[in-house]
Amino acid sequence: MSDGAADSTRRRRRLLGFLSLHYVPALVAIVAMVGILVYADWLHQSSAYQQKRLASLDRLNQIASRLDSDIRGNLYLMRGLVATIEALPGMQQAQFSEIAAQVIQGQSQIINVAAAPGLVVRMVHPYAPNTAVIGLDYMKLPSQRDAVLTARDSGAPVITGPVKLVQGGEALIIRLPVFLPMENGKREFWGILSSVVNLAALYERSGLLDAQNTDRLAIGARTEDGLQLDHFFGDETLLSDDRVSVTLDVGRETWTISAAPKSGFGLSLADVWLFRLQLLLAETIVVLPMVWAGRLMQERQRNLVAIHEREEAMRLLSRRLQVALETSQIGVWEFDPAANLLVWDERMKVLYGWPPDARTATYEDWKDTLHPADFAQAQREFTEVVTNGGEYRSEFRVVGKDGAIRFIRAIGNAYLDGKGRKKIVGVNWDVTQDIRLQADLRRAKRQAEDQHRELEKAHLRMENAALHDALTGLPNRRYLDQILADMEDAGGEMDVTVLHIDLDRFKDINDTLGHAAGDVILKHAAQALKLNVRGSDFVARIGGDEFVVVSRMPGSAEEHSDMASRLVEALSKPVDYEGHECRVGASIGIASRTDASEPVEQLLVDADIALYEAKRRGRNRVERFNETLRLNAVHTKKTADDILRGLEQNEFISFFQPQFDAATLEVVGLEALARWDHPVKGLLGADAFLKIAENLKVLAAIDEIILNQALMQLNRLKLAGMPVQKVSVNISAQRLREEGLIERLAALPILPGSLSFELLESISFDGHDGELVPQIEKIRALGIDIEIDDFGTGYASIVTLLKLTPRRLKIDRQLIQPIVESKAQQQLVRSIIDIGRSRGIEIVAEGVETMEHADILRDLGCHYLQGYALARPMSPADLLPFLKARSWMPLQRLDEVG
Numbered sequence: 023m024s025d026g027a028a029d030s031t032r033r034r035r036r037l038l039g040f041l042s043l044h045y046v047p048a049l050v051a052i053v054a055m056v057g058i059l060v061y062a063d064w065l066h067q068s069s070a071y072q073q074k075r076l077a078s079l080d081r082l083n084q085i086a087s088r089l090d091s092d093i094r095g096n097l098y099l100m101r102g103l104v105a106t107i108e109a110l111p112g113m114q115q116a117q118f119s120e121i122a123a124q125v126i127q128g129q130s131q132i133i134n135v136a137a138a139p140g141l142v143v144r145m146v147h148p149y150a151p152n153t154a155v156i157g158l159d160y161m162k163l164p165s166q167r168d169a170v171l172t173a174r175d176s177g178a179p180v181i182t183g184p185v186k187l188v189q190g191g192e193a194l195i196i197r198l199p200v201f202l203p204m205e206n207g208k209r210e211f212w213g214i215l216s217s218v219v220n221l222a223a224l225y226e227r228s229g230l231l232d233a234q235n236t237d238r239l240a241i242g243a244r245t246e247d248g249l250q251l252d253h254f255f256g257d258e259t260l261l262s263d264d265r266v267s268v269t270l271d272v273g274r275e276t277w278t279i280s281a282a283p284k285s286g287f288g289l290s291l292a293d294v295w296l297f298r299l300q301l302l303l304a305e306t307i308v309v310l311p312m313v314w315a316g317r318l319m320q321e322r323q324r325n326l327v328a329i330h331e332r333e334e335a336m337r338l339l340s341r342r343l344q345v346a347l348e349t350s351q352i353g354v355w356e357f358d359p360a361a362n363l364l365v366w367d368e369r370m371k372v373l374y375g376w377p378p379d380a381r382t383a384t385y386e387d388w389k390d391t392l393h394p395a396d397f398a399q400a401q402r403e404f405t406e407v408v409t410n411g412g413e414y415r416s417e418f419r420v421v422g423k424d425g426a427i428r429f430i431r432a433i434g435n436a437y438l439d440g441k442g443r444k445k446i447v448g449v450n451w452d453v454t455q456d457i458r459l460q461a462d463l464r465r466a467k468r469q470a471e472d473q474h475r476e477l478e479k480a481h482l483r484m485e486n487a488a489l490h491d492a493l494t495g496l497p498n499r500r501y502l503d504q505i506l507a508d509m510e511d512a513g514g515e516m517d518v519t520v521l522h523i524d525l526d527r528f529k530d531i532n533d534t535l536g537h538a539a540g541d542v543i544l545k546h547a548a549q550a551l552k553l554n555v556r557g558s559d560f561v562a563r564i565g566g567d568e569f570v571v572v573s574r575m576p577g578s579a580e581e582h583s584d585m586a587s588r589l590v591e592a593l594s595k596p597v598d599y600e601g602h603e604c605r606v607g608a609s610i611g612i613a614s615r616t617d618a619s620e621p622v623e624q625l626l627v628d629a630d631i632a633l634y635e636a637k638r639r640g641r642n643r644v645e646r647f648n649e650t651l652r653l654n655a656v657h658t659k660k661t662a663d664d665i666l667r668g669l670e671q672n673e674f675i676s677f678f679q680p681q682f683d684a685a686t687l688e689v690v691g692l693e694a695l696a697r698w699d700h701p702v703k704g705l706l707g708a709d710a711f712l713k714i715a716e717n718l719k720v721l722a723a724i725d726e727i728i729l730n731q732a733l734m735q736l737n738r739l740k741l742a743g744m745p746v747q748k749v750s751v752n753i754s755a756q757r758l759r760e761e762g763l764i765e766r767l768a769a770l771p772i773l774p775g776s777l778s779f780e781l782l783e784s785i786s787f788d789g790h791d792g793e794l795v796p797q798i799e800k801i802r803a804l805g806i807d808i809e810i811d812d813f814g815t816g817y818a819s820i821v822t823l824l825k826l827t828p829r830r831l832k833i834d835r836q837l838i839q840p841i842v843e844s845k846a847q848q849q850l851v852r853s854i855i856d857i858g859r860s861r862g863i864e865i866v867a868e869g870v871e872t873m874e875h876a877d878i879l880r881d882l883g884c885h886y887l888q889g890y891a892l893a894r895p896m897s898p899a900d901l902l903p904f905l906k907a908r909s910w911m912p913l914q915r916l917d918e919v920g
Contacts, residue, residue, distance in 0.1 A: 055305035066297050074287045079266040081233060082281045086268045088228040096132055096219050097179055099125050100198050104215055107200050111212055115145045122147035131223040139213035170214050173197045181273025184221050184254055192221040237281045244276045352449045359408050360443055364388055373452055375422020393419035411436035414448055429457040493541055494548035497562040502570055505560055506622045517576045518615040521586055522629035525567035526607035526641045539599045543606055550592040586610045586644040607642035609633055631655045661714050673699045674724050676731040677895040682887045684880040687911055691748040694732035695895050696724055722757040735898050744905050750778040764800050774805030781810055831858045835869025842874050855883045
């Protein structure tokens with residue numbers, strides 16, 4: 023067979039195969055449409071099934087919601103009747119019937135109500151039909167005793183049912199316990215309130231009976247054990263069929279309400295086949311045009327086959343040409359030495375910057391394009407191959423006709439043509455970008471190396487800065503931590519001592535002369551430390567005015583104490599700053615390692631504890647850490663944690679000590695005292711937690727708790743008819759500085775003159791605390807009186823009294839107690855009273871321990887008395903009985919009052 027016949031046969035086979043493919047889309051469409059028909063039919067039936075279930079479930083939810091709402095509504099009505107009984111526990115049958123009739127009227131489904139004080143029925147409504155129930159003892163009826171006891175013990179309503187009624191029908195029974203409030207805040211069980219709810223009326227209002235027209239319905243109840251579902255309404259067989267259900271909690275039972283359409287959840291056979299016929303018609307409409315289109319494509323393809331073959335050949339030729347053009351970046355040349363003729367292709371002309379229509383070049387033309395710096399080497403290499411033959415390799419720069427400089431790489435070989443003449447053929451390509459890229463890489467490498475060296479230097483500088491304090495040049499806390507970590511890793515080193523140093527009065531210099539003066543002091547301190555420690559000792563500034571010295575040299579405790587004393591002396595030397603002589607002191611805590619297994623970091627903690635003790639004992643001194651300090655620190659930490667927990671658990675309460683009129687001994691006021699009802703240690707006074715709470719910054723929170731309890735107690739006494747006019751509450755400086763205090767006080771229901779704030783005399787009103795005076799004036803403007811507490815033992819002065827003009831002045835118990843034995847002490851107290859009276863200030867005496875004290879103070883002109891002779895601090899529960907008993911009054915005065 024000839025090549026032409028073979029090509030014709032191949033074309034016919036390709037054509038027949040291609041034509042048969044036109045019907046493939048129609049076949050695929052038929053298969054796809056069959057699958058779609060089956061899926062759509064299934065989806066249609068599933069959707070209809072789900073829609074019917076959702077519709078039934080929606081109707082069921084509405085029924086359950088109305089049932090739940092009506093049951094709860096009846097329960098709320100009964101709660102209202104319970105509240106009425108709690109308010110009027112002594113009501114009789116007539117009053118009960120009147121109130122019960124008002125409660126259950128309207129939309130209620132309650133049939134009757136029975137009240138059983140002491141679990142024996144005494145009152146019913148309606149009365150006439152239910153008189154036989156009066157006298158019924160629930161404890162004697164086993165059928166009702168369990169539900170009644172459950173309601174009493176749980177304190178919650180108990181709902182039982184359905185139960186069969188004697189008069190016919192079914193009902194729910196609602197039982198509610200009734201508790202009466204007592205004076206001690208507890209509640210006393212009164213009895214049970216029971217009601218009967220008509221279940222048929224509940225069914226009617228919920229729409230359950232109407233729903234039976236379209237749906238099969240069933241209700242079953244499951245008891246608390248959840249073991250069995252008991253049917254009591256509707257079609258019992260529905261509980262085992264295909265259905266939807268909702269649950270409803272009714273007392274101690276759970277109702278399961280089930281429903282299903284009477285026609286079932288599925289579609290009818292007619293609906294199913296109607297939908298299928300519609301899908302079949304749609305498939306036919308889609309597939310027929312595709313078959314017809316395939317037929318037309320067959321006809322069209324016969325006319326295009328010849329054109330397609332020609333286009334295929336042209337595409338192949340075009341692709342080869344395109345590949346050659348895209349991949350050819352090389353210029354081809356040939357040199358004839360005998361004729362001095364150099365033949366360049368188009369690419370060569372582009373490389374050398376010649377125009378495409380330029381004449382044929384010569385050897386001299388090539389030499390003229392060489393860069394002067396590469397001329398000698400390029401000519402030598404080319405002359406060698408012309409003379410000796412062989413392989414030619416060279417790299418040089420050329421200056422094109424367009425003035426551009428290019429790097430050219432040349433490769434060639436000498437050969438003899440058919441006539442025996444020597445010729446050289448070769449290629450050139452432009453490597454300018456490669457050369458420049460290599461140069462850039464070398465330059466980038468040098469720059470990277472230079473930058474790396476600079477980064478190394480910068481890293482060293484940053485590391486030094488990160489480990490040293492910028493102001494003093496001493497190592498910082500990070501450096502100290504690193505040193506301690508290295509010592510810990512080394513292990514086993516016993517001779518380690520840490521000195522924790524804190525500058526005294528440094529803040530005063532900062533506040534008065536500015537931070538520049540503080541910086542001078544810190545530099546002086548750093549220099550003094552470095553000059554007075556051993557060369558092997560490590561000195562660091564760890565923040566603010568705190569420094570640490572770590573000594574690793576052997577030495578006794580006395581040697582370290584001597585070194586610490588030298589440091590205190592050196593740091594205490596005056597420093598001149600702009601004509602001001604600045605002096606600071608230093609407190610130092612020392613801790614030494616006594617056990618090689620003890621963590622080095624613990625020494626820093628121990629030294630800090632010792633430093634705290636040095637500052638507590640007067641500053642400018644040295645303290646060495648010991649186990650006693652550790653135990654104190656642990657105790658303080660435990661107490662602080664307990665205080666925070668106590669605030670969360672509401673363990674802080676108020677005790678109240680009455681204040682008496684000195685002339686009549688009538689109670690005129692109370693002082694609210696903070697107490698801590700500790701779950702382990704019992705009732706604690708303020709001395710056990712006051713200082714630690716102040717350091718924790720929670721003293722203001724405790725003040726607020728005591729204030730709220732005091733106001734509540736004062737209101738309680740007024741409602742009880744007690745003639746107590748005011749209450750005094752201690753207030754700390756921390757509380758006075760609290761942001762938003764005035765706004766919170768203004769929101770409290772405080773009557774003018776009913777509340778006094780007692781300011782401790784230790785609160786100074788000079789210097790920074792002088793800022794408290796405007797705050798106190800704002801408090802006074804709210805109608806709150808101001809008292810000075812513990813007068814005579816602190817810093818208060820006549821100037822303080824003139825500045826504040828308090829409403830009252832409390833003389834401290836230390837001045838009151840000696841007045842029975844000492845006339846001089848009486849004279850001192852008289853002077854204080856006279857000063858107060860001259861300024862219109864009322865005087866309160868604390869520490870009145872005997873009636874003799876009371877008589878003397880009354881004669882001295884004191885206004886009010888407070889002390890154990892008359893009353894001790896007492897709980898809120900004991901206060902009202904105490905005031906009612908009036909046991910503090912002398913017998914003759916009680917007779918006068920009576």
